Amino acid sequence: SSMMGLGIQQEKFQPVNLLQERNILPMTPLLPPKPNLHPELQKRNCRPDIFCCTLTSVPQTQTLLQKARLPLGLLLHPFKDVQHLPVITSSTIVRCRLCRTYINPFITFLQSQKWKCNLCYQINDIPDDFVFNPVTHSYGNPLERPEIQYSTIEFIAPAEYMVRPPQPAVYLFLFDVSFHAVATGYLSIVCQNIIDNLDSLPGDSRTRVGVMTYDGSLHFYNLQEGLTRPQMLVVTDTEDVFVPCPEGLLPNLQESKESGDSLGPATDFYKKLALDCSGQQVAVDLFLISDQHADLATLSGVCQFSAGSVHYYPALHVEHAPAGLQKLKADLQRYLTRKIGFEAIMKIRCSKGLSIHTFHGNFFVRSTDLLSLPNISPDAGFAVQLSIEDNLSDFPTVTFQTALLYTSSKGERRIRVHTLCLPVVTTVQDVHAGADPQAITCLLAKMAVDRTVSSSLSDARDALVNAAIDFLSASRTAGIGSGQSALFASYSLRLLPLYILALLKQPAIASASAQASLDSRVFAMCEIKLQPLAFLMPMIHPNLYRVDNFEGSLGEDGNLTSQPSILKLSAEKLSGDGIFLLDCGSVLYLWLSRNCNAGCLSNIFGVSNVSAIQPNTSSLPELQNPESERLRTFLGALRKDRPLYPLLHVIREIGPERVAFVRRLVEDRTESAMSYYEFLLHLQQQVCK
């Protein structure tokens, strides 16, 4: 049909011989592929940073998917902060009467006020008020409705979408006040941060806040109005916990704000509290501040099944290791002030013929396609794996729709809907041409974490190498590129082997990572499970920039006029006199070469010699010169909107701390891991066997 077949066969999309093309990394961020759809449809499609598919051209059959040997799945960032969100208040929400899909830009309008569902193909009636334009008081064009114009919209839900009245925002802070915890000095920092942000906590006049502390026993605080000071209630019987004063424990925030700043001493009550959380619409977020093994692998389960999140600050100490404080404070700031949804459920629907078989993220699966989310945060990412159950040959496109039903912090029941439409294709070449290497890499990362837990790290690593061999073999079988011993990938997939190698060297999945403690590794795994694509990608394949001599100045808006180029992750790019920045997503490394330009050092650090810079330096002095301002602005731009504050580590080439930086140069060989070129040779050997 006219909607399809916009095949683009330009020169620049020719297959790439990986062994020959050694400089494949683009100097600017890689953009996701555009689905090969009619421009009218593509214009209204969901933004890829909210909802994307590993294969933007969906194979017509499961057999074709198996031939293409790439994973089929979706990545979602459903509650992401967005600038433009159409919010619809409507007495009736138009949905398919058979599959309950929300009316969306990809349905078909038929004659005599009917529409055809694009997921199950049921014919539905268009209700009168859908074509009624309340502004002109006339019957208008349904195409102008926001539901048909936008793929991301939010409905204010009527009463039938509630099982009980919308709950108020409730925040309960639990603090470990054991001797060891108190010794880190975290308590006053965190409490001050909470007090500073009390007025910014999402909520309204009904918001409730409570505090508990624990050591060998549990300490409840009665903060009820009328008391001159908080009343501490101690429960020593941790085998049989009860709530001593349900009224005062979660007091109304506005009525008892003064009591909030005295927080006393307290128990190991944590696990017990978490068990029933999900069923009671309670999410648990864990902030672990510990330089000792805390068995995060067990603790994190509490967050995982309650749709919470884990934050980890190893070796944080107010006096001895203060660098981490900056991160803790910034993370808390984001955590306390970001928007939040309560008592949420999320459902992902797919066109008939497609089905979801595995979910990734923090949630409780209530039924095959329904996720229970006691909380939904704008920083949470999700992924699903799909299979093709029935031949999709009757249809030029397929559609995926996510519906997130939640209670807002203002007590409104809302439904946020995202709809993604993709073309169906019939050849391996087309499947590969539409593949999204970043989405595939992130899905493979999430699958590798599952594999590590359910089987072993070495199995997970083998599966990753096999994923690279598989798709390259499929390319070869399908005749993508030619040459006896060449290693060809379609242009779209040219970075996938590099990304897979980066994944094999990622701290969560790397072998023999002696430096990393068990908890650090588990935390890295938690990150992979939770982070949306935009934040996960630099954690897997960091971005390297030279920052001592880049072009660009501060524009009038305070932003840089241009960004430094992205360099490939190899020591060959590190000249002996430069300063380089490595952005690993959750951490930033600033590399000072041995023979760093003295003028530049003096402008950025106020010293003339690298050895004058202290190890463990984590911030730049605010010096008034263009070089300092430019670099600090660039750091600020990288940190903006990140869910976790990336701490800066200044690394001197001459210092022992260099190891942390060097092991993220994934294209280079290390004692225990292959270089990019060696990896390609290994893949070629397997593929051409």
Ligand SMILES: [Zn+2]
């Ligand atoms: Zn339907």
